[in-house]
Amino acid sequence: MKRLVDSKSLEKDNLDNLPACGSCLKRKMTKKPFVGQSKLANSLLDLIHTDVYGPLNTQATDGFSYFITFTDDHSQYSYVYLMRYKSEAFVRFKEFRLEVENQTGRKIKNPSVGPRTPQLNGVAERRNRTLLDMIRSMMSFTELPLSLWGYALETAARLLNIAPSKTVAQTPYQIWHGKPASYKYLRVWGRSAYVKRLVGDKLDSRSSLCRFIGYPKKTSGYYFYDPTEQNVFVLRNPVFLERGFRTYTRRDELLIEESSEAPQLNVGTSSAPDVSTDNVPILRRSTRVPQPPERYGFLGVTSQLDNDPKTYGEAMSNIDSGKWLEAMKSKMDSMSSNQVWTLVDRPKGIRPVGCKWVYKRKIGADGEVTTFKARLVAKGYTQRPGVDLEETFSPVAMA
Helix, strand or coil: HHHHHHCCCCCHHHHHHHCEEEEEEEHHHCCCCCCCCCCCCCCCCCCCCEEEECCCCCHHHHHEEEEEEEEECCCCCCCEEEECCHHHHHHHHHHHHHHHHHHHCCCCCCCCCCCCCCHHHHHHHHHHHHHHHHHHHHHHEEEEEEEEHEEEEEHHHHHHHHCCCCCCCHHHHHHHCCCCCCCCCCCCCCCCEEEEECCCCCCCCEEEEEEEEECCCCCCCCCEEEECCCCEEEEEEEECCCCCCCCCCCHHHCCHHHHCCCCCCCCCCCCCCCCCCCCCCCCCCCCCCCCCCCCCCCCHHHHHHHHCCCCCHHCCCCCCHHHHHHHHHHHHHHHHCCCCCCCEEEEEECCCCCEEEEEEEEECCCCCCCEEEEEECCHHHHCCCCCCCCCCCCCCCCC
C-alpha cells in the first residue's frame, strides 16, 4: 500500500483511513525494535545486570558446570560465582547482595522489566561472552587440564575489573573501591613457578615446578596447580619463571623448517678436470609431517592409573575432590540405610581397630575416567596377637 501511495496510484488520505487488518496482525505481528542507547545508572547498585551461563561440557574443579555474573551498571564492576546446578542462582544472588550491600553501605534497587526481553540484558550477555573469549585464549595458551576453567574464569573477571573500559571514564575497580587498582601482583596465567615443598625427605628436592592458575578471594597468595600430584593449593612466596613469551603449538601441526638454499663452501680453484653432473640423481625431500612415536603410549595410561589419592587429605586437595566427596557420602548413606554397624560402648582397656578410605578411578575402554570409587577398609595391621588378631569382621565396604 505504501508503494501505491509513493507511485501516486493511491491517495495518502485513503491509506490513513484504512482499518487495521486483524488477520494480518494475527499472522504477521512482530516485536518493536529496541532503539536508542541506555544511560548509565547514577550511583552504585542502582542497576545490576545478571545472567547465568551453562552447562559447560567440561566440569570444573569440584563439579562446577555453570557460572553466574553480577555487573554493576554505574561502575561496570562485576562479580562471578561458580555453580554446580542452575537452581543455585538465587542462593548466589543472596550471597552477592549481602557482600556488596555491606561493602558499599547501599541497597540494591529492584527495577522491573518486561518478560522475555533479553535485549534489556545486553550488558550481562556481553560480559559473559567476553569472559568466555578470555577463558578460551587462556586455556589455549597452556597445556593445563580443561577442568581448570573455573580458575581461568575468576582470573578473567578480576582482570576485567582492573582494566580500563570504554564505557566508564575510570577503571571499574577505581569507581567501585574509590582508589586505583594495584598491578604489581599480577602474573601471567598458566606460567611456571617454583614453589617450596612443605613435606618430604631431607634428600628430596626443596621445591616443585607448578603452574599459576589464579588469585584467592579471601586470602593473600596465588593458586598453583601441581601437574605431578594433580592438586591445587595456595602459596604466598613462589619464584615465577616469566622471561620470554612462549606459544604452544599442537604436535601434529609442528613442521621441521628446512633451509631452501644449500650451504656455500669457500674452496679454492683447482686444475682437476670438469665432471659432468647430468647423471647425478636429485635427492627427494619427504613432505611427510613428522609424528611423535607411539610405542610407549601405554605408559601414559599406566601413569594416570597411579595418581589416585592415598589419604583423605590428598583426596580433599585433589582437583576431583568434589567427586571423591560424593563417592564417600554415597557409601556412608548406603551403609547407614542398610544398618551395617551397631553403635556400642567401648569396653574399658580395649583399643578399637581403625579404618581408612581407599580411592580408585575406574577407567573405561576409551581411556577416560568413568567412575570414582571409594572403599572404607579396616586397618587389620593394627590387630595384636593374643588380643584381637583372631577375631573376624567385615573388612571392606565398597562405594
